[in-house]
Amino acid sequence: PEEARRTHARSYLDTLTKPLGSLGRLEDLAAQIAAIRPEFPTLPLSKAVYVFAADHGVTAEGVSAYPSAVTQQMVFNFLNGGAAVSVLSRAHDVELHVVDVGVDADFADDTGLLHRKVCRGTRNMLHVRAMTDEQLARALEVGAELAEDAAVAGHTLLAVGEMGIGNTTSASAITSALTGSPAALATGRGTGLDAEAHRRKIAMVGAILQKHFLVKGSPSPLRILSCVGGLEIAAITGMVLVAARHRIAIVIDGFISTAAAALAVALCPDVRGYLIAGHRSEEPGHQLLLDYLGLTPVLTLEMRLGEGSGAVLAMPIIESAIALYSQMATFASAGVNEASA
Amino acid sequence: PEEARRTHARSYLDTLTKPLGSLGRLEDLAAQIAAIRPEFPTLPLSKAVYVFAADHGVTAEGVSAYPSAVTQQMVFNFLNGGAAVSVLSRAHDVELHVVDVGVDADFADDTGLLHRKVCRGTRNMLHVRAMTDEQLARALEVGAELAEDAAVAGHTLLAVGEMGIGNTTSASAITSALTGSPAALATGRGTGLDAEAHRRKIAMVGAILQKHFLVKGSPSPLRILSCVGGLEIAAITGMVLVAARHRIAIVIDGFISTAAAALAVALCPDVRGYLIAGHRSEEPGHQLLLDYLGLTPVLTLEMRLGEGSGAVLAMPIIESAIALYSQMATFASAGVNEASA
Known part of the structure; x- marks a missing residue:
């Protein structure tokens, strides 16, 4: 900026x-x-939200209240207009793009889905790196290419969102690796774990961090992504990096998309000035990331849904600011x- | 409810x-x-904002950074579309009604202004009651009648706002009288006083409270209104009371309109369930009133403008909630x- x-x-x-x-x-x-x-910019803005969906091998460890199949089911829900982000996009005149960057399921061609599958989900990061370097590169490129498309389409305000059962576990591991916060502070209840399952999830994130980042010193953003990231998270990182280069303001959503954006800022600090924090999620790790980025959220509505819902909901407020100025x-x-x- | x-x-x-x-x-x-x-309700809602304008005799004591003439000037600005609430109403498809309930100036007939002047401003409450019982009754009736009109027009969501140089002094006195908080906590910097002027304003509010409410025990809401209220504040109290009876949700704005709504709730506790706190103002007394009412604001954007601006800005969020539900x-x-x- x-x-x-x-x-x-x-x-x-x-x-x-x-x-x-x-x-x-x-x-x-x-x-x-x-x-x-x-x-x-003149009003109305040309607005779009990109929702990246992918699956996570770590769900084999029982870190989520929902089964992995829900990732695919929610993709259909996005496309059919029944999900929260679908409703909010319609309400606020935001183009909704749903991207399969790594769902563990096949989709038909004619659904409106953007087919960019890198592979059918990450591997289980408790035991191995979540993705190979090649998979990481391809996932980053998916986001980067769609950001180019968004720039060509003339969008001036983008929101990023995600769907991926298990991805708060990734976001917690990224937050710890990036900010140095302990797993216990960076790990929340996700879509709704009880206290006992929450304790197990904290231990799981601790074990994952031990497995990948035992060596002293800060791991690089790309190493963090490949070891404990997700394909949808990498795609958002790629989109944020390239959208900023095109001088597009990017509204980030909750815990997962903010983790992706924080990695983009770690790679390229200038990106920070292009980010607007749409809202503050109830996930405790989200505030750690907002502090790391030095961002104040537009909305604080106790939401914790993801999908880009909080980012899209902030758009009428951002447009109001532009209207007042103009x-x-x-x-x-x-x-x-x-x-x- | x-x-x-x-x-x-x-x-x-x-x-x-x-x-x-x-x-x-x-x-x-x-x-x-x-x-x-x-x-x-089905979408889109039929939305309106009523901005009540009036002047305050207490401005003779130098409690505001702006001269009294600004009340009249801002009424023209509302009508001409250049004020914040004008811009936000257009942006979010909210009917804007500007009401002269007590501005110390004459307005031409053909401006779109709703002419409901009770008198040309209150008297100086440092020395006498701000208004007579008859003036109070007429100001309440202005708001009540406009709420009837809003119900007939089929509005399902109302916002209330105000304009009146000096009216944060009234709101602070009302807050102290109603909640028992000391003047020092209920009195802020209004439109932008420096530290010394802020100290004087606190002393002024203390003196006003001493003058009117020396006798032990809680003064009645109507007594508070007539002694330290404003004509625009009384009109909002009247509107809130009657809109609630018509089962219309009412979005309150910042410090002044919340003071008016708190008096309505003190008169009729059932009204509380019809109120939505649009935002939390930076004026410190506003949080005291929100606590008194048990309301959590929709937005927290460090605004302190009045006019109904924060209430109108909350409307797209409220409509989003309705869209998601539906x-x-x-x-x-x-x-x-x-x-x-």
């Missing part, structure tokens, strides 16, 4: 008919958009007295 | 294709709407496996 444009936007915001700074976070968002885009009168144009010094 | 309908809505939410409770506050909002409305697939209809026990 261009800091000179952000500074200019801040000065302009101070001329609008409102007490200084009284639009709070909306002013930050408008200034961020100004810094990101060479020209301040359409409010100034003190001068409206003939309103300014505050006394 | 009807608790049986809320319970039924909660059960239905648990059948939708998402982990139990994972839509967080959106589930609370959908269940609240279900409890409020005899039939669950349009999501169930586990059964989508053929998705439920969580294991």
